[in-house]
Amino acid sequence: MKPKSGSAHRPRSARRLRKNCGLALLTIWAGLFAVLFLLPTVLTFTNSFMSSEEITANYGAVFATNESGGKAYMSERVNLKFIPDIVSLRQYIAVLFKSADYLLKFWNSVILVAPIVAFQTGVALLAAYGFARYRGRFRELLFFAYIIIMLMPYQVTLVPNFLVAKWLGTIETRWAVILPGIFSPFAVFILTKCMRRIPSSLIEAARLDGAGEWQIFTKVCIPSCKNAVFSVLILVFIDYWNMVEQVLILLTDKDKQPLSVFLSEINSGEISLAFAVACIYMIPALLLFLYGEEYLVEGINYSGGLKG
Amino acid sequence: MRRRRSAEARRARRRSALFLLPSLLGVLVFFIAPLAVVVYYSLVDNPVNGDFVFLDNFIKVWKNAAFKQASANTLMFSFIAVPLAVVLSLMLAMLLEAKIPLKSRFRTFFLSPMMVPVASVVLIWQVVFHYNGALNAWLSAFGIEPVDWMKSRYSQLVIVALFLWKNLGYNMILFMAALAEIPREIIEVAQVDGAGPAARFFRIKLRYLSPSLLFVTILSLISSFKIFREVYLMTGAYPYETLYMLQHFMNNTFRNLDYQKLSAAALIMFAAMLIVIGSLFLVEARVGKDVEGQ
Numbered sequence: 001m002k003p004k005s006g007s008a009h010r011p012r013s014a015r016r017l018r019k020n021c022g023l024a025l026l027t028i029w030a031g032l033f034a035v036l037f038l039l040p041t042v043l044t045f046t047n048s049f050m051s052s053e054e055i056t057a058n059y060g061a062v063f064a065t066n067e068s069g070g071k072a073y074m075s076e077r078v079n080l081k082f083i084p085d086i087v088s089l090r091q092y093i094a095v096l097f098k099s100a101d102y103l104l105k106f107w108n109s110v111i112l113v114a115p116i117v118a119f120q121t122g123v124a125l126l127a128a129y130g131f132a133r134y135r136g137r138f139r140e141l142l143f144f145a146y147i148i149i150m151l152m153p154y155q156v157t158l159v160p161n162f163l164v165a166k167w168l169g170t171i172e173t174r175w176a177v178i179l180p181g182i183f184s185p186f187a188v189f190i191l192t193k194c195m196r197r198i199p200s201s202l203i204e205a206a207r208l209d210g211a212g213e214w215q216i217f218t219k220v221c222i223p224s225c226k227n228a229v230f231s232v233l234i235l236v237f238i239d240y241w242n243m244v245e246q247v248l249i250l251l252t253d254k255d256k257q258p259l260s261v262f263l264s265e266i267n268s269g270e271i272s273l274a275f276a277v278a279c280i281y282m283i284p285a286l287l288l289f290l291y292g293e294e295y296l297v298e299g300i301n302y303s304g305g306l307k308g
Numbered sequence: 309m310r311r312r313r314s315a316e317a318r319r320a321r322r323r324s325a326l327f328l329l330p331s332l333l334g335v336l337v338f339f340i341a342p343l344a345v346v347v348y349y350s351l352v353d354n355p356v357n358g359d360f361v362f363l364d365n366f367i368k369v370w371k372n373a374a375f376k377q378a379s380a381n382t383l384m385f386s387f388i389a390v391p392l393a394v395v396l397s398l399m400l401a402m403l404l405e406a407k408i409p410l411k412s413r414f415r416t417f418f419l420s421p422m423m424v425p426v427a428s429v430v431l432i433w434q435v436v437f438h439y440n441g442a443l444n445a446w447l448s449a450f451g452i453e454p455v456d457w458m459k460s461r462y463s464q465l466v467i468v469a470l471f472l473w474k475n476l477g478y479n480m481i482l483f484m485a486a487l488a489e490i491p492r493e494i495i496e497v498a499q500v501d502g503a504g505p506a507a508r509f510f511r512i513k514l515r516y517l518s519p520s521l522l523f524v525t526i527l528s529l530i531s532s533f534k535i536f537r538e539v540y541l542m543t544g545a546y547p548y549e550t551l552y553m554l555q556h557f558m559n560n561t562f563r564n565l566d567y568q569k570l571s572a573a574a575l576i577m578f579a580a581m582l583i584v585i586g587s588l589f590l591v592e593a594r595v596g597k598d599v600e601g602q
Contacts, residue, residue: 034418133320153533155554238423242426
């Protein structure tokens, strides 16, 4: 055995002290990062409770530069605040009951995203079974094509999507966004990886018990991939809840656009509402995150291996 | 018996092919078939005439000033943001590997930006990075002159920061899983043999991580194209010149309905992505072999 470094000779307590100091330092680092990561979200949340006067007073300098500076109390500089002077729900009330426009845009988001999430997962479950049950040369090649499509950015895939929407006459309708979303190969990729991990003995046993393909699919494969299905639902949801690129090209009619695009177009006169709208828009995603973090983590880990 | 089994297998194969059908039809109609048309459009002078012009459209796009600017900016951004996203997320993953308290809380915190819609958080970014914004206000306390963050050469730095904020958590999860799979014994043996933390990291851990490094790089590269969302929502369709991304170029080309230009540009990007991802795989394959050879 080689002679070891000096640390073994040092008294034990000193070593432990040094280790604890290192750990404390790492914890402080983690804490600093945590603050950086949380702050923008928390600020959006707390600021949504400010009254419109307070928002104008604090942030008027940013959002009202083009407006006539007629508003009172507007400071030259922005004053980023954590806690509102007076907690008020007035902005929420205004959004929910007085300005139908935001609710309409929220609804637009829902009716675009819900069918995409549901049907992309459904179609993908079927396809994943097809890819996992048998791996011939043709299916391997096809799966490879799916991966290539999945890897392409919107700059590439939107051109084909646009052409098809023109041919089908769906351009400027919600279908132009929904249909390509349903057939986007991402969910197929994740669910196939999950179904390929099901031991073939399990499927064979079901088959010997007289189960047909459909029964194997519904009674064996879907239950064993339950967690992966939840992960896919979350990942697909967050991707489309955030959609911007497709909308700008396939759905330019402002009345049909989702909040993910419209929120940035809130004019400076209504800036006080913007934080409340931003918060309302965040809530479904954050709720999913709070209740489904483990599924999300699992889904991310499924996505982290392209080889299958 | 044997023949019966193979006949049965064939039947199962055919039946399971039916499950593929809906997805296959959709992918054919919405992606593969129109891509073939895109190839055709890129090679003709216009869809009505259909005269074959070979590479003219590609050359036109390649020489287009806006395209050049957009690809230079996008390349520049990915070139800075992707390596940072890989290195920093690996550091976060290792930070959480240490025995710090509240580990799972920290994981939640680091992952949370991924679930915050860009549109929601963009308001805060505007408040922070505006010329009259919070960042300049803080900096002025230290006597630093105000900078117009979104309308100067610093704008690329800002969007790199926004990209990292959103994407580090995702990558971190991938690295955490990879770190957990490194066999403990190997690390312990190295420790007994007197390998310091640096040697243990570079000689052992990094080699085990090489497949994850590849995937994290590819996934970061793909999400780096989505930075358009932040840029668009913060600065609109016509941003400062260093923020003019490929997606801006595509949007403007869509507006003019120039199918030839659109098709050629999309195919150039398609080819570029294939080349970059393909070469990343080749590099990883060589490094991976190196590990096995040890």
